[in-house]
Amino acid sequence: MSSDRYQIESCQRTFLKDYSHFIHQTPVWKLPGRALGVACAEVWLKLEHFQTGGSFKARGMLNRLLSNPIPASGVIVASGGNAGIATAAAARELGVHCEVFVPEVSSPAKRARLAALGAQVVVTGATYAEALQACLARQQETGALLTHAYDQPEVLAGAGTLALEIEEQASLPDAVLVSVGGGGLIGGMAHWFERRARVVALEPELAPTLFKAREAGQPVDVSVAGIAADSLGAKRIGALAWTATQAHVQDALLLSDEAIRAAQLWLWKELKLAVEPAAALPLAALHSGVYVPRADEKVCLIICGANLDPATLA
Incomplete structure (x- = not known):
């Protein structure tokens, strides 16, 4: 077994032993392909939007906090919303202070959720990248533990527990379709599945971090916009995800905002799943x-998050 898979298994053991009240084993809903209008044998929906904090991010953020000493100044993170919510929830679980920097593009619903979790919320910068720069400057002042939204080994290992669960709950799928922003989720899943299942990277056309990196042969900055930018709004694919996807991910595909919005509404109208565009x-x-x-x-299909304003589904 690779060291990456070992770290994922170790993380899962900790979750099951001491934090099963916080990290949920979310359901896998198996449907025949025709139930979703798809010409394949089965579609499995991994309902990770039921996770603590409303997204898969809780896994990586809690693992990051558990794996490091936390100073009196607490923890700090920059986030489009979901990583911040997850960090704030984990910080509340452990009884430590949390400061979250979010860009102006972040949704009011996510900001409200952060405040409700007791986090100190700082809204700054037009994009996630700008919020991150402000966060890094603040971390130098306070010495708080930095939790990165997607580019730390503990974060990828935590996200990888989602893949481990799928295999334990439903066996090994033929293909796993994963949304990509900075790459923490697909990085962790790629490390677990390696090439035993076909892991497919999906990005909005208006936020193509992995797609453009593959064109260039290395991570590059991209412009970020579109319907899913509050969750998939990283300016550059993470270094760890880049390495993992180069080794284990064959496909990096792009989706239009129109297709994303249509699928979001279909999930609500047909299956009553209220999820954010990234999911x-x-x-x-x-x-x-x-x-x-x-x-x-x-x-x-990884249904990765549900932090949205319900009014957007009308």
């Missing part, structure tokens, strides 16, 4: 034909 990319890939499964394929 709709896997279904959008199937409905739009960007990813075409084999007829006998078992495809797992």
Whole structure:
């Protein structure tokens, strides 16, 4: 077993032993492909939007906090919203102070959730990258433990426990469709599945960090905009995710905002799943034909987050 998979297993053991009240084993909902209008044998929905904090991020953020000494100044993070919510929830669980820097593009619903969790919220910068720079400057002043939204080993290992769960709950899928922002989720999942399952990276056309990195042969800065920018708004793919995806991810595919929005509304209207746009990319890939499964394929869709304003589903 690789050292990365060992770290994921170790993280999962800690969650199950001491934090099963905080990190939930979220359900896998198996449906025949035709139930979702898809010509494949089965579609599995990994309902990670039921996770603490409303997204997969709780796994990596708690692991980061548990793996390091936390100073009196607490923890600090820059986030489009979900990583901040997860860090704030983990900080509250451990009884430590949390400061969260969010960009102006972050949704009011996510800011309200941060405040409700007791975090000190700082809104600054037009993009996540600008909020991160302000966060790093503040961390130098306070000495708080920095929790990165996607580019720390503990964060990837925590995210990888989601993949381990899928295999334990439902066996090994043929393909796993994963939304990509900075790459913490797909990095962790790639480390667990390696090439035993086909891990497919999905990005909005208006925030193509991994796609553009592959074109350039290395991580590069990209412009970020669009419907999913509050969650998938990283300016550059994380270094750790870049390494993991180069080794284990064959496909990096792009989705239009129109396809993402249509899939988000379909999930609500047809399955009553209220999820944010970032969580709709896997279904959008199937409905739009960007990813075409084999007829006998078992495809797992990672429904990664639900921090949205319910009014947007009207």
